[in-house]
Each structure stands twice: as structure tokens, then as C-alpha cells.
Amino acid sequence: MSGGVDSSVAAGLLHEAGHEVIGVSMQLYDASHGFGSCCTIDDLHDARRVASHLGFPHYIVNFESQFHRHVQANFLEEYAAGRTPIPCAHCNSEVKFKELLARAEGYGAGALATGHYARLTRGDDGRLRLLRGADRGKDQSYFLFSLTQDQLTMASFPVGHLSKDDVRREAARLGLLGVADKPDSQEICFVPDGDYARFLEREQPSLATTGAIVNTEGQTLGAHGGVHRFTVGQRKGLGLSAGVPLYVVAIDAETQAVTVGPKEALARDTLTASQVNWISGRPPADWIRAEVQIRHRHQAATARVRALDEIRAEVVFDAPQIAISPGQAAVFYDGDEVLGGGWID
């Protein structure tokens, strides 16, 4: 329970349905210093008030070390390597549905419910299928691609079939007045002001190493303050003036070179992905057709996908895609169903 409306309503609906609910909030980082004006302590109090209003126990568990180990350290490493990470996905598979799930089982819980906009159904073969949230605008299945059948067996997404408006209405109906109108959480929780570069430099000052901005022909166009400030596909913040709009097309952490080029240079029709998870637990034997989503706000594009081995996959899009960013996830869909996904190489 983050103190937000989604997890509050998820808990409220389960409680109303007669389940024995144990509210748990994770304290993930020390917001009292170093992170600007984060409101996480107030959020934890909101979660506590929801539990107390509905009448079930609530505990705040400290996952600072686990969160740092599995999420923040990876966030730093990825940016340092010139990649653009997705901390939420790591948090789901390594913190929530691993460390927190183990805690929940320790409390005797039979399931771990969250406020994610995603749905679960059981297929004819008895295996769980992970589906997009019914509210396509709020769908969070992209961040859940790395969950295994074992993890999904213990998962419950009580608001996955609702729209955000429905959730707010449910919150009001359940009397959760403090959270019903809370604004949606933004971006990455531990960088509340959205200034990743400043966060990264504070955590790892050595990142602020200057490098060259070069064009696709290898000519130096300018200098930059560290590869962690860039994402493939980025246009703003390059500090260049050129006749045509320039975009980051490649980042080389070893030479600290950031390559820029016109929009066309961003187009690619293939990618490979690592640490691939197939929701069914079984990689496909041959090429399959799928819609592949390469970032959270990307319209999934039709492609052919095949497993290269147990944990790697290759994607060939029907049409070139703009800004395939290493470190982001490529998630394979069949309609609403998540088939699997992996981290873009």
C-alpha cells in the first residue's frame, strides 16, 4: 500500500469481499534527506489511515537495503553504462514479488495484492496469463513482464479490471476520502523532482565525466557532461544548433561518446533482448507474431519474435521503430496478453 488511490482501493475491495487483509507499506528510501521534497512519509500515513478506516492491520516494513540493492544500484549501473533503465520493473520482480512476497508468506498470507492496472486469467492449460489493465491509458502490464508463473500464482490485481475513474469512484464509495482525489504518482518514486541527472551525480559523482558529442560520420560537434544525461531518442538538452533537429542515436559509455543524428538515423527494425521471461514459462519453438512495445508510452508495433535461447530473444519489426533504447524493456503482446519480454541490448 503506497498510500495512493490504486493500492488503497485494491485493499478496500478485497476487504469488502471478505478476505482477511493485511496492509503492508514499504519504506524504500530515506526521504528525510537527500531527495528533496518527497512526500513519502505522508503517503505511508495515508496508507495507515486507509487501513485503520477499513479496519485491518497495517505495517510499515523497511526495505531500504533491498530497494537499494535491487533497484537503485541497478539504476546507477545502467545509466553509467549508457543505458536507460526501468526501475519499476526491477522493483516489481525483485522487491515486491520476491522480498515482499516472502514476507507476506511469513505472515501467513495466501496472496500478494497490489494496485497495478493489469489482469490475470487462467488458461485452459492451467497456466496463468497476464493481461493488460482494462484501462488502456493506465495499463501497467509493461512493468510486470518479468514475473514468473510462481510469482503470478501469488499475485492479485484487484483494480486491473477497472478504469482509473472507476477506482476513484470506488475510493469515494469506500469512504477513502483522503486518497480518492490524490494525484497520480509521477515517474520514478525516488527521484520525485524528475531530475535524474542531478540524482545520479549526487549518488555517484564520478558519472559527471565529460565526453564528446559526435555525428554519425564521427565529427565532433560539441561536449557533454556525462553519458548518464542522455537517452537514445532524446532531442532536448544537447546544446547544439544545427539545421535539422538532431537526436541521440547511440551512447558509448566506454569512450563517453554520444552520437547524434537526424530522426531517420534512429529508425531500426530489429532488436535483441536479454534476461527474457516468457510468462508461460516456455519459450516458443519458432518465430511467433506479436505486438512489441519498446517503452512504457509506446504503441506496440507488429513484429516477428523468436527465442534465441532460454533467456534471449530477437525481434524483427514489420516497420522500423524510432528510438529503441538499450536498457528499456521490449514486451511481447498478443492483443491484451503479455507473452513475455526482456531487456533491450
Place this chain on the structure above:
Amino acid sequence: MPRIYLDHNATTPLVSPALDRFCRVAADVWGNASSVHHFGQQAKAVLDGARASVAALLGAEPSEVVFTAGGTEGDNAAVRGAMEALEPTGRRHLIISSIEHEAVLQTAKALARRGIRVTHLPVGESGVVEPDALAAALTDDTALVSVMHANNEIGTLQPIAALAALARGRGALFHTDAVQTAGKLPLDVAALGIDLLSISAHKFGGAKGAGALWIRRGVRLGPFMTGGRQERGRRAGTENVPALAAMGAAADYARQSMAANAPRVAALRDRLEQGILARVPNTAVNGSGPRVPNTTNISVDRVESESLLIALDLEGIAVSSGSACSSGTLEPSHVLKAMGFPHARTLNSLRFSLGASNTEAEIDHVVSVLPALVTKLRGLAARA
């Protein structure tokens, strides 16, 4: 679900004489004790009675007892007040133990920021301050030594009389935070040979928001709350008459029932401790030597206390990990750290603190529930 409360070092339920007194005074004696008229006199008489009861609990004179809002206030007033009072003499050195309650630790930290030199006395694995360590730390500049009477997390009793004799031999004042001993063990401020002692009512059957600081006659401490002339000018502000009256009743009750309760609670504590040590593998008691009768602190290897605490609560059993004030932060216990234990052990200790209302059946239930919970949590920890 029947609930079992084993967290009496955090707070206690009101004993019935204190509850009766609280309700009666709140209803009937609502005058301002500073007022000249009948209503004020009534309230003043209630405070006089409470003061006499608290003095009797401490072996002190009523005129030496200053009412406070609780233990933290008493600790602040004693430590800040003594350092301030001795500043003109050039004594600017404060000695505390490394296992003090946060009320003293943080106060010392605040004073250090203002230029006071602070020495933390070490404790060994026993959790007891050695007089030799104090003798070595004392200087002619030492203004105050503050060592708690019994530690709130592990219950170990400190050799206050010996420590106080050393301090006073060098001309320093001595304060003890007796929050965890008042009402549990006989207290005699004269025999302890100390100057200042703080207590809190809700730790011995009284109400929250009441406490007392005993200031030995002759020790000149300035006002710690300025305003009106309440508490002989030392602590201004209209008195919390019902809570202070209840503290008096709780003090009387503790004094009368202590001889019977202490050995009975100690026997329950020992039963619990022995039961856990026998039934749960890889457990160990933290702290040795004389302890308050109600407390045991047990490390459960390979189980984070945070998990076990919650699992026990879901079974209706209320205990604590370390001190209640540090829950939610998951700081390793500073007490176990000071005792030299490895990091893991400072995160896997549980404090059981019993009260007179606990029963043998409750203790046996806890001992029967714990092994399976620990086995389960250890299994999950091994998997993750």
C-alpha cells in the same frame, strides 16, 4: 482474537486504582491548582497527595519532586539543566553511557553541537557499564554523569551507586533515567547517592503525559519551562492534574504490590525465556547479570525481528524489537551495537517485557506459537 501484551516497557495499561483516580479527578477536580479559591485549593491538594506518593516511591522528600510530562522531559530537564547550571564553573564535560534512551542520547548530541564535550561510556557484552570506565572518563571539567538505572531494551541494571560515588568524588552531578525501574523495583535515592532521577508514570500503571524529576535538595537547577510559578518556578504551566493524580495512585499501588509482583513476573519471564531457548534453535539472550524482573531480549538467528514482530502481532502477541521509538526506521539497536554484537544480531532481537497481569497460560501460548513461526520465516529467508 485473544491478545497477549508483552510490551510493558513501551507502555502499561492503567492499574485500576490509577484509572479510578484519573476519572474521578478529571470529573470532580477541574480547578486550576494555582488559583486562590476553593477550586484551586482542591486541585492543589490532589497534587500534594500525588507528590507525596511519588516521593514515597523514590524514598525522597515531596519538596524534591518536580512534576513533568514524562520521562523524556525529565531526562531533558536534568541533562540540559545540570549542564547549564554548572557552566559558570567552567565544567563543560558530559558523560553518558552508550546504551542510554534516545531522550538522553539525542539531548547529549544537541549539547555537543553547542560545544559541550560528550563522552559515551562503553558497555561490554553483558550490557553493563563498568565503574572503571567511568573512573577513566571523569575529569575535573565533568559537570554531569547520566547513566540509566535499567536499560529499556535488555533490562540490565547498572551499578548506579558505585558510578554515582565516583562522579560525586570528582565534583560532578549524577543523573539516572529510572523510567524502567520505577514501580518494578524498590528505589531509594539516598542509597543510590545520586542527584537527579527521572521517571514516567505510564511505565508503571499510570497515565501518559505525567512523570517526575527528582532533584536532590541543594542541587540548583534553573527553570526548564519558564512562565508561571508552578513547581516552585522550575516547570511553568498549568498542571495535568488528573494524570498526575493517577501517577500518585499508581505509585502507591506499585509500592504496595511490588514485593508480591516482582518475583511472580520474574518467574514468568524466566519461564518464557527458558521455553524459547529450549524450543527455538539458535536463540540467545542479550545481556547478562542483574536485570529488571520483567524484561528479556532474545536474538533469533536468521530472522529479521521486523518480520517476526509482525507475524506475532497477527497471532495476537504484542512484543517489540529494540525500543518502540526506533521502529519504522530499522536502525540496528544502538544498545546491541554498543554491546559489540555483529550487525545481523542487532537486527534480529526481540524484546519481551511482561507485566503483572500476564499469566502462565499466556506465556505457554507464546512459547507454543513461536517455534513454527520462526521455522517458517527462516525457510522463507533461506529461499529469498
